[in-house]
Amino acid sequence: MSIFSLLPELWLLGLVCALFVASISDKKQSVASWLPMAAGLGVLAALFALGERGEFLYAAYKLDGLSQFFKLLIAFGFAVVTGIAAGNKEGKDLTPDYFMLLALSAWGLMLLASCVELITLYLALELSSYSLYALIPLRGQDRRAAEAGIKYILFGAAVTALALFGLSYIIAAKHTTYLSGLAATSWSFADAPMAVIGLTLFLAGFFYKLALFPFHFWCPDVYQGAKNETAAYVATIPKLGAVVVLVRLAAFVAPHLEVTTILAILGAVSMTAGNLAALVQRDLKRLLGFSSVAHAGYVMLGLAAGSAAGMSAAAFYSLAYILMNLAAFYVVCAIAKNDENPSLDDLDGLYKRAPALAMILAVAAFSLVGLPPTAGFAGKLFLLSAAWDQGYHWLVIVAVLNTAISIYYYLSMVRHAYTGESDAPAIVWPRGYLIFGGALAVLVLLLGILPAPLYDLAAQAAGQLHP
Amino acid sequence: MMTQNGFPVVTALIVVPLVAAVALLFMRRDWTVRMTTLAVGILECLLSLPLLGYVPDGPAFQFVEKADWLPALGMTYHLGVDGLSLYMILLTALMLPLCVLGSWTYIAKRVTEFHVCLLLMTASCIGVFAALDFVLFYVFWEAMLVPMYLLIAVWGGPRRRYASIKFFLYTLAGSTLLLAAIVAFRQVGGTFSIPELMEKSYAFKFQFWAFLAMALAFAIKVPMFPFHTWLPAAHVEAPAAGSVLLAAILLKMGTYGFLRFCLPLTPAAAETFAPLLIAVSIAGIIYGGCIALGQTDIKKLIAYSSVGHMGFVTLGIFLFSVKGVSGAILQMLNHGITTGGLFMMIGLLYERSHSREIADNQGLGKFMPAFMFLFGVFSLSSLAFPGTNSFIGEVLVLIGAFQGNPWVGFAAVPGAMLAAAYMLRLLQRVTWGEPAAYKPSWGDLGLREWVTLAPLGILVFYIGLAPALCIKTIEPSITRVLSAMEAKNTAMGLHKDMSMAERFNLAAPLAVAEAVDAVSKEHP
Numbered sequence: 001m002s003i004f005s006l007l008p009e010l011w012l013l014g015l016v017c018a019l020f021v022a023s024i025s026d027k028k029q030s031v032a033s034w035l036p037m038a039a040g041l042g043v044l045a046a047l048f049a050l051g052e053r054g055e056f057l058y059a060a061y062k063l064d065g066l067s068q069f070f071k072l073l074i075a076f077g078f079a080v081v082t083g084i085a086a087g088n089k090e091g092k093d094l095t096p097d098y099f100m101l102l103a104l105s106a107w108g109l110m111l112l113a114s115c116v117e118l119i120t121l122y123l124a125l126e127l128s129s130y131s132l133y134a135l136i137p138l139r140g141q142d143r144r145a146a147e148a149g150i151k152y153i154l155f156g157a158a159v160t161a162l163a164l165f166g167l168s169y170i171i172a173a174k175h176t177t178y179l180s181g182l183a184a185t186s187w188s189f190a191d192a193p194m195a196v197i198g199l200t201l202f203l204a205g206f207f208y209k210l211a212l213f214p215f216h217f218w219c220p221d222v223y224q225g226a227k228n229e230t231a232a233y234v235a236t237i238p239k240l241g242a243v244v245v246l247v248r249l250a251a252f253v254a255p256h257l258e259v260t261t262i263l264a265i266l267g268a269v270s271m272t273a274g275n276l277a278a279l280v281q282r283d284l285k286r287l288l289g290f291s292s293v294a295h296a297g298y299v300m301l302g303l304a305a306g307s308a309a310g311m312s313a314a315a316f317y318s319l320a321y322i323l324m325n326l327a328a329f330y331v332v333c334a335i336a337k338n339d340e341n342p343s344l345d346d347l348d349g350l351y352k353r354a355p356a357l358a359m360i361l362a363v364a365a366f367s368l369v370g371l372p373p374t375a376g377f378a379g380k381l382f383l384l385s386a387a388w389d390q391g392y393h394w395l396v397i398v399a400v401l402n403t404a405i406s407i408y409y410y411l412s413m414v415r416h417a418y419t420g421e422s423d424a425p426a427i428v429w430p431r432g433y434l435i436f437g438g439a440l441a442v443l444v445l446l447l448g449i450l451p452a453p454l455y456d457l458a459a460q461a462a463g464q465l466h467p
Numbered sequence: 468m469m470t471q472n473g474f475p476v477v478t479a480l481i482v483v484p485l486v487a488a489v490a491l492l493f494m495r496r497d498w499t500v501r502m503t504t505l506a507v508g509i510l511e512c513l514l515s516l517p518l519l520g521y522v523p524d525g526p527a528f529q530f531v532e533k534a535d536w537l538p539a540l541g542m543t544y545h546l547g548v549d550g551l552s553l554y555m556i557l558l559t560a561l562m563l564p565l566c567v568l569g570s571w572t573y574i575a576k577r578v579t580e581f582h583v584c585l586l587l588m589t590a591s592c593i594g595v596f597a598a599l600d601f602v603l604f605y606v607f608w609e610a611m612l613v614p615m616y617l618l619i620a621v622w623g624g625p626r627r628r629y630a631s632i633k634f635f636l637y638t639l640a641g642s643t644l645l646l647a648a649i650v651a652f653r654q655v656g657g658t659f660s661i662p663e664l665m666e667k668s669y670a671f672k673f674q675f676w677a678f679l680a681m682a683l684a685f686a687i688k689v690p691m692f693p694f695h696t697w698l699p700a701a702h703v704e705a706p707a708a709g710s711v712l713l714a715a716i717l718l719k720m721g722t723y724g725f726l727r728f729c730l731p732l733t734p735a736a737a738e739t740f741a742p743l744l745i746a747v748s749i750a751g752i753i754y755g756g757c758i759a760l761g762q763t764d765i766k767k768l769i770a771y772s773s774v775g776h777m778g779f780v781t782l783g784i785f786l787f788s789v790k791g792v793s794g795a796i797l798q799m800l801n802h803g804i805t806t807g808g809l810f811m812m813i814g815l816l817y818e819r820s821h822s823r824e825i826a827d828n829q830g831l832g833k834f835m836p837a838f839m840f841l842f843g844v845f846s847l848s849s850l851a852f853p854g855t856n857s858f859i860g861e862v863l864v865l866i867g868a869f870q871g872n873p874w875v876g877f878a879a880v881p882g883a884m885l886a887a888a889y890m891l892r893l894l895q896r897v898t899w900g901e902p903a904a905y906k907p908s909w910g911d912l913g914l915r916e917w918v919t920l921a922p923l924g925i926l927v928f929y930i931g932l933a934p935a936l937c938i939k940t941i942e943p944s945i946t947r948v949l950s951a952m953e954a955k956n957t958a959m960g961l962h963k964d965m966s967m968a969e970r971f972n973l974a975a976p977l978a979v980a981e982a983v984d985a986v987s988k989e990h991p
Contacts, residue, residue: 366613371639372606381602381646385540388650400647404640411616411635419620419628452537459539 005052005063007045008071009114012078012107015042019100031096032086039079046075050457059178060117065461066315070113070244073319077237078106080326080440084333085229087433093138093227093339101138102233105131109241118167118177118202121245125163125205128241129156132234139227139339148225155218159208166201169194183252187259196259203249203259209242211289212296213270220277220289228336231285232329235292236322243299243318247311250303251465255390260304264395267300271402278409282343284332287409288325291368294406295321298383301399305386311462313382316455320367320375320447327364327440331357334429334437347413348420354427356434358417363441365410367448370403375447382455475532476517477546477597480560483510484586491586497578501571504582508564511589515560521553523943528599528662536603541658545599550944551726552596554800554937559592559716561922562807566708568919569811573707573818574622581622584614585708592716596723601649601659605642608720612639615717618709619701630697630704637697641687648680652732665731668955671973678736681728682744688721691744691781692751695774702770703823707814710766714773714810715803722780722799726792726948730784734952735961739970741785748785749878751778756885760892765816766823768893769809772849775882776802776857782879783864787952791867792945793938798860800937801848801930805857808845808923812838815916819908825893830902834909839898841912841920848927850890851883856930 003010015038022031050072054063081102085094108128115121133156137149167177173195174182189196204215211219223231253259274293281287299321302314334357335350336342351358367374380403388396447454487507494500521529528547536542548556566585574581591614594607612635620631649659655673656664669677687694698718702710729737755775762768776798783795813823815838820828832839848855851862861883869876912920930937958976965973 362613369639371613372609377606377609381650382540384646384650385653388647388654393651396647396650397644400643403646404643407636407639411632415620415628415632418617419631450536452535452539455537456539 005049005054006056007049008042008075009107009110011042011045012075012103012110015039016100016103016107019096019103022096023100030094031099032094035099036079036083036086039075039082042075043072043079046072057120059180060120061111061114062116063114065457065464066244066247067114069315069457069461070240071110073240073322074106074109074113074237077233077240077322077326078103080330081229081233081237083433083436084232084326084330087430087436088229088333088339094229098135098138101131101135102230105129105135105233106237109237112241113244115245116179116248118170118179118182122163122167122205125209125241125245126160128238129160129209132238135230136222136226136234138230139225142225144225145227146225148222151218151225152222155215156208159205159215163202163205166198166204169198170202173198179248179252187253187257189258199249199253199259200262203246206242206245206249207266207296209238210246210296210299211239211293212266212300213273213293216270216274216293216296219293220281220286223285223289224283224341228285228329228333228339228341231288232326232333235288235329236325239292239296240318240322243314246299246303247314247462248465250306251311253306255304255306255392260306263300264304264392267297267304268395268398270294270297270300271399272297272405275402275405275409279405281409282345284342284344284346284413287344287413288328288332291406291409292325294402295325295368297402298380298399301383301387301392301395304392304395305390307386307390308459308462308466309382309389310386311465312455312459313379313386315458315461316382316451317379319454319458320379320444323440323444323447324364324367324374324376327360327437327444328368330437330440331361331364334433335427344412344416345420346424347416349422349424350417350420350427352426353422353424354429356438357427357429360437360441361417362414363444365413367444369407369410373445373448375444375451378448378451378455382451474517476514476530477548477556477593478532479514480511480556480593481546481590481597483507483514484563484590488583488586488590491579491583494579500579500582501567504585505564505567507586508567511560511563515557518548518553518557521548521550521940523550523940527944527947531599536600541653541660542602543600543660544603545660546594546597546603547599547662548597550941551723551796551948553940554796555596555716555719555723556593558719558800558803559589559596562711562715562803563589565807565811565919565922566711568915569711569814570706570708571915573814577621580617581708584618585712587611587614588618588712588716592712592720595720599661601652601661601664603659604661605646605649608642608645609639611717611720615709615712618712619705622706622709623704625704626700627704630700633697634701637687637690637694641694642684644680645684648677651677651680661727665951668958668975669733670975671735671959671961671970673975674733674736675739675971678729678733678740681724681733682740685721685724685729686747688724689718689777689781690721690774691747692754692774692778693747695751695755698774699767699770702773702810703764703766707811707817710770710810710814711807714769715807718773718777719799719803722777722784722795725781725784726796730787730952731948734955735959735970735973737785737952738787738956738961738963739967741787744785745782745875748778748782749875749882751775752782752879752882753885756882756889759889760885762889763825764823765825765828765893765897766810766813768825768889769806769813769849772886772889773802773806775886776806776849778882779861779864779879782875783867786864786867786871786875787949788867788871789942789945789949790863790870792949793941794860794863794865794867796941796945797863797930797934797937798857801856801860804923804926804930805845805848805855808841808920808927809849811919811923812842812845815912819910820903820906825896825900827903829896829900830898831909832898833902835911837912837917841924842897843894844924844927846890846894848931850887854928854931856927856934858931859934
């Protein structure tokens with residue numbers, strides 16, 4: 001085992017250091033020129049390390065299929081967010097320290113993907129969260145940013161405390177903090193009531209990251225208050241960290257145990273609450289915020305299934321989710337005037353003002369609905385199959401009915417873009433960034449048409465948890 | 468990829484328009500875009516010619532193409548053609564060049580996007596009719612919604628926003644439950660392959676719910692009364708080519724879904740629900756006819772007549788007799804030709820008079836004799852005049868109905884009379900009514916318009932006078948479906964007089980066989 005097996009983490013840590021140096025340097029130069037490229041190299045590093053396996057730090061840090069798969073996604077997501085941010089030439093707040101905090105959070109999430117011990121997990125979670133606490137209020141003089149920051153910190157702190165409290169219960173009941181040790185014991189309420197309560201509380205910390213009902217109240221306000229680029233990050237990458245941990249934890253509870261039933265119920269409520277609330281939103285970022293609450297609910301289908309198919313479906317769906325959500329946020333960032341929050345009406349006549357952006361938005365919206373042939377459809381199909389196979393018929397029915405509800409607000413985005421009329425001037429957006437956004441849309445379509453290679457990768461990763 | 472005939476005909480029919488759609492995005496001049504799409508349309512027609520080599524008595528599915536798609540979940544890229552889908556695919560291919568020609572002057576804005584939508588529609592519609600993998604079917608089924616939505620929303624009439632959203636919400640909401648049914652079939656049947664699923668039997672309880680989930684999606688698409696409210700709005704607001712595609716192809720997907728899935732996969736449930744669906748079909752026939760009778764807008768009149776015509780199709784399907792189902796399939800084809808032709812003509816009329824009101828388009832026989840001749844042909848076909856295509860289809864359905872239950876036949880007959888009433892009234896007023904003020908734009912049909920309408924006009928008489936050719940191709944597939952259905956129901960022990968509770972106790976034949984095996988092993 002060589003140091004190269006940790007290449008993705010090391011590369012990102014190197015980036016953090018480079019950004020730190022840039023932020024304290026006297027020459028106030030923009031890092032936007034080289035950062036997307038450097039982050040792109042991080043994706044290559046993650047790709048290179050995809051097959052690495054091994055254990056570090058007394059087996060608390062493990063490189064397996066799941067961790068390497070998610071590291072690739074995190075590296076990719078980080079590269080896309082820096083790409084989106086680099087496209088914003090007007091953003092005065094996009095300083096090196098902004099990107100440093102972003103990179104630090106992504107680094108924490110990468111560590112989270114490999115942690116297989118509860119205390120290490122907790123530390124990595126905090127590492128990824130603290131930089132976000134600093135990032136969210138960073139938005140010029142906007143009062144809403146301060147409100148968003150406070151909300152995120154207060155909710156985050158409360159849920160973290162809850163998770164820590166849960167952790168203490170688990171340790172007290174099971175006398176181990178290693179996931180492998182915990183997986184070997186029973187998780188039925190009758191056998192270990194304290195541990196089950198502890199696990200539920202510990203999971204809450206990750207539900208918060210995932211914005212699952214009822215831990216979602218921060219989500220729309222924070223998206224609305226944060227800078228567009230920050231919102232694009234917060235809405236996507238930290239969710240990957242949450243999913244990877246939830247996949248690991250859900251792997252040791254069997255279907256129809258109490259904890260799994262809680263997951264299923266939370267999923268159902270989350271889908272419904274998120275979709276219903278999104279129906280009435282006008283602010284695009286708030287709309288996407290509530291939609292992400294609904295999507296967190298969909299992911300629960302895979303986790304509640306508790307099978308290898310369910311885990312791989314959840315992993316695949318989170319990939320689809322970050323792709324389509326980043327594509328949507330890409331458009332949000334592109335159409336925002338003076339870093340303001342765009343509303344549905346700002347999309348009016350987009351087909352005329354920026355046909356390519358309208359197309360990217362349509363692909364993203366239809367994928368978020370789950371319409372074929374997009375990644376969102378493939379992901380949803382895998383989730384539904386996995387949940388149905390484990391007998392969660394009611395959950396599948398709730399999920400498809402929710403899809404029907406969600407059509408309205410996703411479609412209204414496309415409707416405004418394609419049928420609305422506006423006198424606003426054409427959006428000038430550099431061709432290079434258009435190609436970048438187009439590539440995101442193409443990936444969304446490609447993953448819907450040919451999901452096999454990445455699904456197999458996710459299945460391999462999940463197969464190791466469920467041999 | 469495994470193909471039966473060497474050249475992958477069906478894949479080519481799907482891929483060519485897709486590739487052309489991407490190529491159009493790089494074209495600048497409107498004329499080039501139109502010519503390219505027309506060329507692709509003609510190429511589609513030529514490419515579909517090998518399908519005429521379909522052997523009625525041959526294997527159930529021909530021109531089969533199969534390749535792995537997602538082996539981990541058993542999803543395959545599996546296409547094939549049988550008697551149920553053959554004419555639908557041919558009709559779809561034929562409609563593309565006709566729609567391009569019909570919209571040549573009608574569509575003036577965003578020409579490239581319009582033609583991209585036409586091409587995407589064609590590709591996904593052919594995919595729907597040819598898919599033999601349940602997921603692949605669903606992919607094409609849903610993918611078709613987006614271009615159709617845009618056709619209505621962007622190039623439609625004044626209330627296009629309302630109509631397009633209603634269309635999208637109705638049809639997509641209906642088909643979400645279809646997705647749940649697909650997932651359920653995989654779990655119970657162990658595969659997504661439609662031919663393999665057809666060979667298996669399912670317990671009644673499962674069939675009951677699966678049928679309901681699928682039937683809702685299909686009934687909305689047909690549309691069956693009372694799920695039809697999206698249709699008149701969509702038809703009236705859509706541009707001419709959109710209405711043609713809606714009428715000719717899109718509505719057929721619903722009835723095709725009933726034939727492809729509900730009858731073979733859930734035969735016992737289909738038989739249980741048949742009386743209800745027959746009643747709803749008859750209600751649709753009468754309702755559509757009555758409402759059409761009261762219309763003053765020509766396009767609305769034809770739209771409501773579609774509700775009635777599609778009622779005949781669903782009636783034919785749920786009669787479960789070879790005559791009824793043959794009539795239904797023939798009617799699917801006929802409705803596509805006739806109503807497609809009528810919508811095309813209304814588009815041409817609107818270009819001339821800028822109104823779709825009957826009152827504004829009266830007495831046109833004087834100004835546009837050739838136009839009125841063709842309008843007369845399609846109108847007579849629509850009211851099922853003997854010698855035209857719809858006559859054969861409607862008569863077959865009615866014979867099937869009378870054979871099954873004379874009361875059903877009697878109940879459907881007024882529908883045919885209503886059709887005669889509203890179509891003749893329309894024809895009389897538009898051709899011979901008190902002429903509206905003469906408009907210089909009222910020139911007769913030009914060459915392009917003749918070329919657009921003539922193929923459909925020829926088909927009206929070709930099928931009307933020599934229907935045996937079509938029926939011969941369709942019948943073996945129908946017989947296959949119906950006899951399999953009957954065999955499964957008999958093996959299950961389903962009787963017509965059974966109560967619902969008794970039906971719920973019916974086990975799948977496969978399960979019965981396994982139980983018998985288990986008992987014989989225990990007591991040798």
